[in-house]
Amino acid sequence: MNNAALLPIAPEVILLAGALVVILLLAIFDRPYREGGIVAFTALFAALIASVFQWMALDDGADSLYFSAQDVSVVRLPMVVMDRYAVFAGFEIFVIAIVGLAVAWRLVQSLGERRAEFLALVLLGVAGLHMMAASANTVMMFIGLETASLSFYVLAGFTRERADADEAAVKYFLLGSLASAIFIYGASLLFAGTASTSFYGAGGIREFLTENVVTEPAILLFGMGLLIVGLSFKVSAAPFHQWAPDVYQGAPAGVVGLLAAGVKIAGFAALGRVLISALPSLIDEWAPLLAIIAGVSMVIGTVMAAVQNDVKRILAYSGIAHAGYIMMAFVAGREGVAAMWFYLVTYALTLLGAFAVASVVSGSRSGRSPLTDWSGLSSRAPGLAWAMLIILLGMGGIPFTKGFVAKIGVFTAASDAGYQWLMFLALFTTVVGLYVYFRVAAVMFMGDAEDDEPLTIPIATAVVIGLVAISTILLGLDPWPLLEIAGEALPL
C-alpha cells in the first residue's frame, strides 16, 4: 500500500490511533487526563491537517474513489470516497470536535478517573462521523454511523450519578438503535433493488439506476424511504425527533453541543451522499418526501420551542426546526449543496456556542438549564449575555449575521426548485422562531437575577463563545469566501 492509498482514510487512522494511545496512557499513568488531552487535541488537529492535505491532493487531481480490492478479477466495490464533499465535511467535523472538546474541558476535569475513557470515546465517535461522510457504500456508511452512535450513547450518559442522564442515555440508545436498524434495513432493500451496496463505479447504484429502467420500483422506493427515515432520526428531523429534547436536556451540558452539532453534520452529509450521489435519478421521488419532512420539522420544532421553559430543550426543538431548514436545500438537488453546507457549518458552530453558554450558566455537568437560571444574566455576566444575544440573533436569521445568509441560501434554493410553498412556510416559522429567541433574550436582559454571584467562565469556553459570536457577525458581513468553498464541495 502506498501513501496515496492511505490518504483518503488518514483522518480515521489518526483518530483511531489517538484513541488507542489515550487508552494505553491509562494503563501507564495513574490519572492521565492531561497527557490524554494533549493526545486527543493533537489527534484532532492532525486529522484536520490530513483533511487539508486531502483537499490539496484533489487540487493536484488525485483519485476520488478507493476500492475494496486492487485485483481486477474481482468485482471492485468503491468503499471510501475522497471528494471535496467528504473533505469539506471533514473540515467541519474536526473543527467542531476541537471546539467542542475545548468547551467540554471543564466537564472532563470533573470526571475523576473516567477522564481517559471520555477522551477516547470522543475520538472514536469523531472518526465514525467522518466515515459517514466519506463512505462510498451503504455498509461503510453503516459502520461509521454505528461507531459514532455507540460512542455518543455512552458520552450522553457520562455523568452516571444523575438519573436524568441515565434516562437520556438509555433513550438515546434505544431510539438510536432503532434508527440504525431502519437504516440497515433500507440499505438491504436498496441492495435488493439495485444489486449493489456501492454508490459509485461500475455496477454501483447510480449507474444501475441510470442505465436500467426499474419497472417495479416498490422495493427500491421503500428502501430509499427507510434510508431517509433512518438518517432523519439521526439529524432529529420531525416526526423522528422525539429523542432529541430529552437527550439534549439530560446529557451533560459540556458535551451535548459536540454530540448535537457533530451528528447533524455527519447525518446531513450522509443524507446528501445517498440522495444526490447514489439516487439522483429518483429526485422526483425523494424531493417531495424531504420537502414534507422539512416542513413538518420546521413547524413542530418552532412551535414546540416556543412553549419550552428550559433553554436546552429550546435549543433541541429549535434544532429540529433548523434540521428542517437545512433539509429545504436538498429539494434543489445538487444545486442546493452549497446552501446546505453553508447552513450546516454556521448552524453547527452556533449550536455549539449556545450550548457552551448553557454549560456556563447552568454548570457543565448539569442537565437542566431552566429559564430561571438565565434570568438577569446581563447583570451577572454582561459579556456572556451580549454574546448569547448575538448567537440567538444568528439563529433567528437576523440580517448581518451568518444565519441570515444561510437562510437566504436555502430559501432561494427551494424557491428556484419550484418549492415556493416550502419557502413561505419556512418564512412563517422563522417569525415564530424570532419569538423563541427574543424570549430568551428578554429573560436575559429584562429579568431579575436570582443571585448576584458573578459567573466564572473557563478560559477555553470564553474563547469559544467569543469566537462563535464574532464569527456570527463576520460571516454575516462577508460570507463570500466560505460560500465559494462550499460551492466547490460537491459530492462526486
Added chain:
Amino acid sequence: MVLTWLVLLPAIGAMVIALIPKSRRELIFPLSLAMTIPPLALALWIAVSFAVGDPFFQFTVDYTFSETLGIGWRLGIDGISLWMVVLTAVLFPLAIAASQSITDQTKQYMVAMLILEAALLGVFVALDMLLFFAFFEIVLVPMYLLIGLWGSENRRYASMKFVLFTAFGSIFLLGGIVVLAVLVGDAIGAATSFDFRLAMETGLSSTTQLWLFAAFGIAFAVKVPIVPLHTWLADAHTEAPTAGSVILAGVLLKMGGYGLLRFNMTLFPEATVDLATGLAVLGTIGIVYGAVVAIVQPDVKRLVAYSSISHMGFVILGLFALTSQGLSGGVFVMLSHGLVTGALFLLVGMLYDRRHTRLIDDYGGIASVMPIYAGFFLYMAFASIGLPGLSGFVGEFLVLVGSYLTVPVLAVIGASGVVLAAIYLLWAYERIFTGPVSNPANQVLADLGLREIAIIVPLIVLVLAIGVYPRPVLDRIQPSVDRILERIEATTSYEVPEYGATPGGGGS
C-alpha cells in the same frame, strides 16, 4: 463612495463607542453626539450637491459581491430618498442629545442608537433588494433593545409585540424579494439577481404583479402603519424611551411609505393601478380613525402616537391618488411629519423627565410655570394641524389637491382629518397648559433649560423654513415621483390627470 460613508460612519461610530473603557464613561455621551455629526454633514452636502431635475439615482455605488447570485453593495439616492436621508440625519443628533436622562447601560444604548442610524440610512439608499431587506430587518434589533431595555413599565410586552408584528410583515417582503430575484435572474440568465434597477426593467405578468404587490405591500403596510395593521404602533411608541419614540415616529414609519413608493409603485405598476382606490380608502380610514382615537387618549404620548396614524393616512391617500401632486405631497408629509412629530415626542419626553407621568389629567396650567415650553408645544401643535406657513400645511394641501383629482370623495373625507387634528391637539393643549395650576406637584416645574431649547429650536426653524419656502424640497422630489408616474402610464392604460401648472411655490 459618499453613500457608502453615509452608511458606514454611524456604524463606525457605534464601534468607537463600544470600545470606550469603563473608566472613561463620561466620554460616552459627548462622543455619541459627535458621531452623529459627520452623517448629518454628509447628508446636507448630498442635498446641496444633488442635481435638481435629474429623476434618476445619483451618487450611485455599484460593487458586486456575487455574480451568480446577483447580490451587491448597490446604493443610490433620488429625490424621494434624499429627504428621508436628511430627515434621519437631522433627527438622530437631536434624539441622542435628548437622551441625557439615560443613566443605565449608557454605552449599550448609544451603540444601539448609532447602529439604528446606520441601518435606517442604509434602508433609504439601498438599491439592492436583499441589502434593502437586510437593513429593513436589522432595524428590529436596536429598536427592540431600545424599547425593551430602556422603555417604561410595559416594555417587555411592547417590545415583543413590535418585533412580532414587524417580523410578520417582513416575511412576506423577504418571500416576495426572493421570488422576484428568481424571476429577474431567469430574465437575465443568472440564478438570481437582487438588483433593483434590473428588476425595474423586467416585465412581469399582471398576476405576478398582484402577488408580489401584496407580499411587498403587507410588510410596508405594517410599518406605515395602514389601518388595520396599526395595533403595534401605540404600544411601541408609548413604552419606548423618548429617543426611541422620536425615531419610531420620525423615521421608522417612513420606511413603510418609502417602500411603497420605491418598490410597489415602481415595480408593479399594473397592480398599483388596480389596487390604488382600495389603498386610498384605507388611507382615508386611517386619517379619520387615527384622529378620532387620538381625541380620547388620556395619555399624551399615546395621543401623539395615534396622530401619527392619521398623518400617515395622508401619506397613503396621497400616494395612491396617483397624481403628481399627491405623490409629491405624500413625500412632503413624510418629511414634515418626521420633523413635527419628532419634536412633539421630544417635548413630551421633556415633560415626562420632570414629572414621570404622561397622563393629561395630571397636568393643567403648565403654561404659567413653563411658558417657553408651552410656546414650543403650541407651535408644533399648529405645525401638526397644518397651519399655513408651517410645514404640515404644504404636504397635506398637496395631498388633498392631488387626491381631489382622482378620488374627490376621499379628499373631502380626508380634509376632515385637519379639523380633527385641531380638536385633539388644541383640546390636549387646553387641558395641559391653560387654566390655573390644579396639581400642586406641578407648581415647581422648571422651564426648559438651554440644552432642551437647543434641541427644539432647529426643528422649529426647519418646520418654518420648508413651510414658507418648500420649493427647494419639492423641486427635488418632483422629478422622481413623476418618473414613477411615467412608468405607470407607459405600462398601463392609466393616465395621470393634469391639473394646471406643476405644484409648489409656497404654502400661502
